[in-house]
Amino acid sequence: MRTTRYAASLAAAGLMLAACGGSEAGNQAEDAAENTAEVQEDVQFDAGTTMAELNEAGAMTVGTKFDQPGFGLLNPNTQAPEGFDVEIAKIIAAELGIEEDAIEWVETVSANREPFIQNGQVDIVAATYTINDTRKTLVDFAGPYYEAGQDIMVAEGNPEGIEGPDDLAGKNVCSVEGSTPAQNIRDNYPETTLTLFDVYSKCADALSAGQVQAVTTDNVILLGLVAGSDGAFELVGNAFTEEPYGIGLALGDTEFRNFINDVLEESYENGSWAEAWDRTAGAISGLEAPEPPAVDRY
Amino acid sequence: MQFLIDNFSLLWDAFLTTLGLSALAGLLAIVLGTLLAAARVGPIPPLRGLATFYVEVFRNTPLTVVFFFLIFGLPQIDIILGFYTGAVLSLGLYTAAFVCEAVRSGINSVAAGQAEASRAIGLTFGQSLREVVLPQAFRTVVPPLGNVIIAMVKNSSIAAGFAISELSSLLPRLVNADAGQLTAILLGVVIGYMLITLPLAFVVHRVERRVAILR
Numbered sequence: 001m002r003t004t005r006y007a008a009s010l011a012a013a014g015l016m017l018a019a020c021g022g023s024e025a026g027n028q029a030e031d032a033a034e035n036t037a038e039v040q041e042d043v044q045f046d047a048g049t050t051m052a053e054l055n056e057a058g059a060m061t062v063g064t065k066f067d068q069p070g071f072g073l074l075n076p077n078t079q080a081p082e083g084f085d086v087e088i089a090k091i092i093a094a095e096l097g098i099e100e101d102a103i104e105w106v107e108t109v110s111a112n113r114e115p116f117i118q119n120g121q122v123d124i125v126a127a128t129y130t131i132n133d134t135r136k137t138l139v140d141f142a143g144p145y146y147e148a149g150q151d152i153m154v155a156e157g158n159p160e161g162i163e164g165p166d167d168l169a170g171k172n173v174c175s176v177e178g179s180t181p182a183q184n185i186r187d188n189y190p191e192t193t194l195t196l197f198d199v200y201s202k203c204a205d206a207l208s209a210g211q212v213q214a215v216t217t218d219n220v221i222l223l224g225l226v227a228g229s230d231g232a233f234e235l236v237g238n239a240f241t242e243e244p245y246g247i248g249l250a251l252g253d254t255e256f257r258n259f260i261n262d263v264l265e266e267s268y269e270n271g272s273w274a275e276a277w278d279r280t281a282g283a284i285s286g287l288e289a290p291e292p293p294a295v296d297r298y
Numbered sequence: 299m300q301f302l303i304d305n306f307s308l309l310w311d312a313f314l315t316t317l318g319l320s321a322l323a324g325l326l327a328i329v330l331g332t333l334l335a336a337a338r339v340g341p342i343p344p345l346r347g348l349a350t351f352y353v354e355v356f357r358n359t360p361l362t363v364v365f366f367f368l369i370f371g372l373p374q375i376d377i378i379l380g381f382y383t384g385a386v387l388s389l390g391l392y393t394a395a396f397v398c399e400a401v402r403s404g405i406n407s408v409a410a411g412q413a414e415a416s417r418a419i420g421l422t423f424g425q426s427l428r429e430v431v432l433p434q435a436f437r438t439v440v441p442p443l444g445n446v447i448i449a450m451v452k453n454s455s456i457a458a459g460f461a462i463s464e465l466s467s468l469l470p471r472l473v474n475a476d477a478g479q480l481t482a483i484l485l486g487v488v489i490g491y492m493l494i495t496l497p498l499a500f501v502v503h504r505v506e507r508r509v510a511i512l513r
Contacts, residue, residue, distance in 0.1 A: 025398075039397065110474060111469065111470040111472060111473040111474065111477075112473075113477075114478075115477065115480055129302075132475060134475075135478075137478070138477055138478055171349075176470075177463075177467050177470050177471050178470025178471045178473060178474040179470075179474065182471075183471075183474060185477070189316065195381065195461045196461060196467065197461055198458065198470070202370070202459070202460070203367065206370070209370065209373035209374075209378065210378070211378060211381075239482040257339070271416070275413070
């Protein structure tokens, strides 16, 4: 009797698995239909370079955020991330002759981006990754391909009258532990009480519950939260830092870095950069594509 | 190593936060867990049902969900706890379910004749529990109770995701400051936890030997 019951539940589990497999295949077909960047069929790279290796393999691994609307957000239906960072990575892959479906997406959070690059667990990282001098000693950066800035998000109508970082003194302000904006508040605005979670979505919860009076991080991240709040939040719109987003890659791989820089500049010129913006972050925030930042070949 | 020394005050503060959180939550868990165990073996059916319900709810809910409920769920009905209070309650209420089951197993290990004898000489249920059954039960319960509390100390790391700057919240913070020091940072955090759990394990072992009874 018991054996039959086990057999039945096993069979049921098998059926469910089969059903999942079917829908996944369907989603992949849909994806292919809206393929973004045109994959370069015949490209030649000098032997021994990272480009030649990746081109040969026909696949690459990209680290990106899975929880950032507009830049890198996991679509639960397709199990693939979507956003501006993702599109930029697809443009780079296409120039390497790699199909979109052959990209393996790995979730990187702020704290594991350098180790993943150093250990070779990812080929590149495109994950709202601010270029700074400490990080430059550990990894190389191509780009920047976007210039963000730290800003403040408040409840609708701005009840506390917060216009800039100096107004945060004595307020309870939310951000994410281990992020550059949080450290900036600690270092430069010590009068502020910081409430630190591990993801920004909790900051949104805390702001709507009134447990904090403001949320601070890069403006593009806040724009995603504002867009998802049904008008409950608003952006102060007074960016007070410069956060150039770059593509992270292994330290010392200058040829690969130059190649990505070339690809980025080309995407500025042929309009694929602006197109990627309009379809992702632009569609969420309602903002037109800004002027792309000049690539910094340091 | 130099990096850890430079950040010693941060590590120390975080260590004290973890220690304080664990101590308060542990106290809550042991007191509440013992009361729950008493209710579960007690003669009053509604109390027994209530305690069983409590244990099954908290034991079968992931700790993160308990945290979410207390920190973000309660404000929906206008109950706003401070983040620290919320963390102590989440951790304590959750662990109480496990303490209850450990203590109950201890109570069940005391031969039924003991309780019957104490009732026969005229002790009330409360007296027989307090004077006869529980003192014997706690002896058997020391090792599993030690396990539950040690697990709780490590579970307190969940609070890092809910606005408490305890030991494991230093991981992302220090990695962001200098990702090149990852190994040293991990080491520092692990040592912090061990400074709590190893002495705890030692004490548990000593108490176990001290109160051991031959049956």
